[in-house]
Amino acid sequence: MEAQTVWGSRWENCANPLAHRIMEVATKKKSLVCLAADMESISDLIELITEVGPYIAALKTHVDMVKDFNRDDWKKLTELAASLDLLLFEDRKFADIGKISQNQMAGIYDIRSWADIVTAHRISGPDIVDGIAAGWADVERIGGILLLAQMSSRGNLLSPDYTKNTIETGKGSPHVIGYIGNGSSTEEIIQLRALVGEGQMIWTPGINLDSGAGKMGQRYGNPRDSITSGADIIIVGSGIHGQSDRVTAAKAYADASWEAILERGK
Numbered sequence: 001m002e003a004q005t006v007w008g009s010r011w012e013n014c015a016n017p018l019a020h021r022i023m024e025v026a027t028k029k030k031s032l033v034c035l036a037a038d039m040e041s042i043s044d045l046i047e048l049i050t051e052v053g054p055y056i057a058a059l060k061t062h063v064d065m066v067k068d069f070n071r072d073d074w075k076k077l078t079e080l081a082a083s084l085d086l087l088l089f090e091d092r093k094f095a096d097i098g099k100i101s102q103n104q105m106a107g108i109y110d111i112r113s114w115a116d117i118v119t120a121h122r123i124s125g126p127d128i129v130d131g132i133a134a135g136w137a138d139v140e141r142i143g144g145i146l147l148l149a150q151m152s153s154r155g156n157l158l159s160p161d162y163t164k165n166t167i168e169t170g171k172g173s174p175h176v177i178g179y180i181g182n183g184s185s186t187e188e189i190i191q192l193r194a195l196v197g198e199g200q201m202i203w204t205p206g207i208n209l210d211s212g213a214g215k216m217g218q219r220y221g222n223p224r225d226s227i228t229s230g231a232d233i234i235i236v237g238s239g240i241h242g243q244s245d246r247v248t249a250a251k252a253y254a255d256a257s258w259e260a261i262l263e264r265g266k
């Protein structure tokens with residue numbers, strides 16, 4: 001099946017080339033899953049990705065929770081990701097003023113050199129988008145930002161007004177490929193899609209086939225509901241990496257997401 005057929009109007013309206021790339025990979029792998037690879041060592045990350053890489057469309061990291069970070073081994077991880085056709089998404093949640101965000105794209109982790117996608121909060125002002133883009137430009141790369149428009153965690157302060165302002169900042173920006181939405185609430189995803197329109201992506205964390213598994217205020221919805229409500233990529237962490245059979249788990253999320261996008265297309 002062709003990506004264009006699967007994604008329909010989303011394919012036609014998302015101008016960002018990175019959005020098209022992710023839609024193509026997702027179509028090829030029949031999986032709309034971004035793995036939240038929340039591991040604490042590079043060897044654990046490599047082992048996990050080697051196992052489930054064929055069943056996921058993107059790889060999300062929290063580089064600052066990796067205890068043995070070093071650039072040589074991290075390069076091995078990024079090469080493995082590339083060999084598995086995975087876009088690399090560093091969930092840094094930048095939130096500072098533009099200039100500092102630009103500098104934070106460099107630093108010890110040098111996120112600008114390997115990440116294709118990063119997350120950012122809109123809280124500090126709209127210039128954070130230009131700051132992050134300038135970080136990539138410093139190493140002659142181009143990446144995409146996912147702005148946090150909603151969150152999955154209980155009691156978060158991202159009000160409907162805040163969500164609206166966030167989309168105003170992101171809409172039409174060549175650097176913003178889309179938004180993080182709250183995967184635990186179909187109502188919120190539907191509202192978010194109505195605000196975003198068809199031209200940008202929505203990625204949703206807060207996804208688990210076991211809706212009661214959330215710890216420390218995390219809330220969960222299921223893959224199918226999220227996609228049929230208007231999300232494009234589901235972000236799944238412990239639903240995959242926390243299971244004893246990670247391959248079977250990854251396949252289950254991939255299948256559920258793929259069936260849902262086909263259903264949505266009808």
Ligand code: 6AU
Nearest residue numbers: 036119150151152153205206236237238239
């Ligand atoms: O599936 P889990 O609950 O094990 O992991 C969820 C992942 C974690 C969080 O840092 C992230 O998704 N996340 C985010 C993101 C992607 O920015 C936003 C949010 O509102 N909730 C959330 O859990 O790696």
